[in-house]
Amino acid sequence: MxxxxxxxxxxxxxxxxxxxxxxxxxxxxxxxxxxxxxxxxxxxxxxxxxxxxxxxxxxxxxxxxxxxxxxxxxxxxxxxxxASPAIEHSVRLLRALKSAQVPVFALSNFGVQNFPCSRVQFPFLGEFDRYYISGQMGRIKPDPAIYAAVEADCGIAPEHLLFTDDRSDNINTAIARGWQVHLFDGAKGWAQCLVRSGLLIKENAV
Missing domain, CATH: 1.10.150 (DNA polymerase; domain 1)
Structure with missing residues (x-):
């Protein structure tokens, strides 16, 4: 898909x-x-x-x-x-997707006041196309309602969304909603997933 x-x-x-x-x-x-x-x-x-x-x-x-x-x-x-440091390989993958004109969204459990602090510290956090920050939404993953809110806002069918998270409970809710998923256990595996999905070529996933 x-x-x-x-x-x-x-x-x-x-x-x-x-x-x-x-x-x-x-x-x-x-x-x-x-x-x-x-x-x-x-x-x-x-x-x-x-x-x-x-x-x-x-x-x-x-x-x-x-x-x-x-x-x-x-x-x-x-x-x-x-809340540091940056995971540099992941940052490169984010920017590679941006260069490939793949829409990238953030869906994160983060507070209203501390997210802007991290965004100033790490400029790449300002490069997403859409933001779904739990503190602003009043609910946290893995509550299915936050996933439903993402779907409603972006207008993309669940089966066309690819989500990565390091927590299996958050991944399991996404699976239940029909999202494509990758349980993050390191940037190398995530890079391989993006290549398999046809979103990046291998040379741009390093």
Whole structure:
């Protein structure tokens, strides 16, 4: 089935999202493990991704956990260091698709306030043809409603959409809606998928 648009997740597809690694370097693996065991930081980020205010939600979480206030505030004060670096091969693939005049859309769980920070840090995040950012939409993947909203907005039939994401739950919802999918586990495999799909030639997928 011919692909009419390629839809990208952002975290761990175009930019690395490994907060455990960041805190390992900051406070060591033992204390990092304690932090993540005692504070549900991913639930905090899910709230932000669903539209809750970025700084206020982090501060609220910090105040709820006085033993970890300084560490939690790193999500607010050092966001650009936490959500980095870029995955350079993926960036090249994005730009190769653009050069080939293939429409590219972003579908990402990202907050309203912190997405613009990352977009300034990484100019390639400003190169998509359409944006579907969860915080702006008030729902997060893998909620089927966010996928339905993408379909309604872009007007492309599900079977003509190719979606990549690093999380299997997000991929499974796309499959259930009839999208073509690729579970991202590295840019090399994604490049091979784009070549197999006839969207890029091998020489442009490196």
């Amino acid at each position: 011919k692909v009419q648009a390629v839809i990208w997740d952002i975290g761990n597809v175009l930019i690395e999202w490994q907060p455990e690694r960041y805190f390992d370097q900051l406070i060591g693996q033992t204390r990092r493990a304690q932090l993540f065991a005692q504070v549900d930081l991913f639930a905090m980020m899910d709230r932000i991704d669903a539209g809750a205010p970025f700084a206020e939600t982090i501060e609220e979480t910090a105040c709820d956990h006085p033993d970890w206030q300084a560490e939690i505030r790193h999500f607010r004060d050092n966001w650009t260091a936490l």
